[in-house]
Amino acid sequence: MSPLIGAAWLDVRERADQLVLNYVSRAADAAHGVLRSEQRLDFARRLRARIEAEVGGSENPRTVAKVLDRFGDPAALVAREARRLTESAPEAAACGSRAGLGPEGTRRFPAIRDDTAPAHPPRRAGQHRVSRPTSLGLPFAGLRRVAMSTANPMATGGRDARTVVKEHPRETAALVILVVAALLVPFGLPPLAIFPVPLVVWAAGTAVVLLSESWEVRDRFLGAGAPLLGYVVGGVLVGGLRVGAEPGFDTFMTAFWAVSGTMFMIGTGLGVVWLAYRLLDLD
CATH class of the missing domain: 1.20.120 (Four Helix Bundle (Hemerythrin (Met), subunit A))
Structure with missing residues (x-):
């Protein structure tokens, strides 16, 4: 491998790692004041592990960005985690002594946004996506989401112009x-x-x-x-x-x-x- 190719590969790998680090950091920041310190650390650790599992070892920044987009807004994940801890606290307190875990010690991570959606078969190399209208009444839904992205980041799954500029300088x-x-x-x-x-x-x-x-x-x-x-x-x-x-x-x-x-x-x-x-x- 030539030095130039090696440097480019390292740069791509660093960008992919930085995307994951930025996302987890945003989630940890959102968890301040919502989760206790030990809950926040456990949440950040499990979130990163889940992201790495979904990425599947890929070092392509585009693939990593797609996975992070599926996770959605980090603040929404924190809110869901807080609700889960609140709802599971009585049950966890009852069985914590038997399992050796505290109320926040569950090993399960909340489902990401599209876990319940039907799985799509992997694309073959060279096969491109075909955009289709989401409904007969909205043939330009994709363009509408682009137009809304600067005003409402949730219209693009948490990605807006500022996020794109930060992730793709x-x-x-x-x-x-x-x-x-x-x-x-x-x-x-x-x-x-x-x-x-x-x-x-x-x-x-x-x-x-x-x-x-x-x-x-x-x-x-x-x-x-x-x-x-x-x-x-x-x-x-x-x-x-x-x-x-x-x-x-x-x-x-x-x-x-x-x-x-x-x-x-x-x-x-x-x-x-x-x-x-x-x-x-x-x-």
Whole structure:
């Protein structure tokens, strides 16, 4: 393994561990004033063990984020744990001396949000999810949840824009770089060597997107390639339509250069929206 690949693998592993640590820390913070100190420590220990069991040894941050999303809001888990301890206290006190456990000594962890949901068969490699309407009356439920995410974090299972930025700083930076590339188009900056400045900035953002493990491969190419696709295909189509009754290569190129920058900006906007939507992982 080359040093570069090894460093990248360690970085991915550290990010996955950090996701788990952040989630458990949020749960422990929520348990302050709700659970006693020994109950809080026991709860945090069992929560981390349950998360690691659900993750199944995966070191992919995307997989870990999906598991944590299934657990839901840490505060809700703490409230459920408090109710369980209250309800089980009489029974635990009666049998505690026989079992050698205190009222809070149960080894059972409350069921996570979708434990009662029917299990789905594992996806085969290369098989992508297909988004379907949750009901005939809400064909755009996923987009509605995205729109609500900044106002109501519970609409996305506890994940909102702030959470995504905190958990995915590199991916967020890549999206910002792509937006900057689009915003530089109207300024007409002098090229770097022979390359336009927006193209150089786009290439930097694209490199970060393609190296990210948080998006599927298809999403990386769609999101990062949308600006270039808009520039080339959009410029050709719209420029061709603008040629009108004056055909000719020079006329076409004039029309192409006049619209290609705008089409690049439109493609960038569509690609960034798609990548941000997939980062929220609302399917």
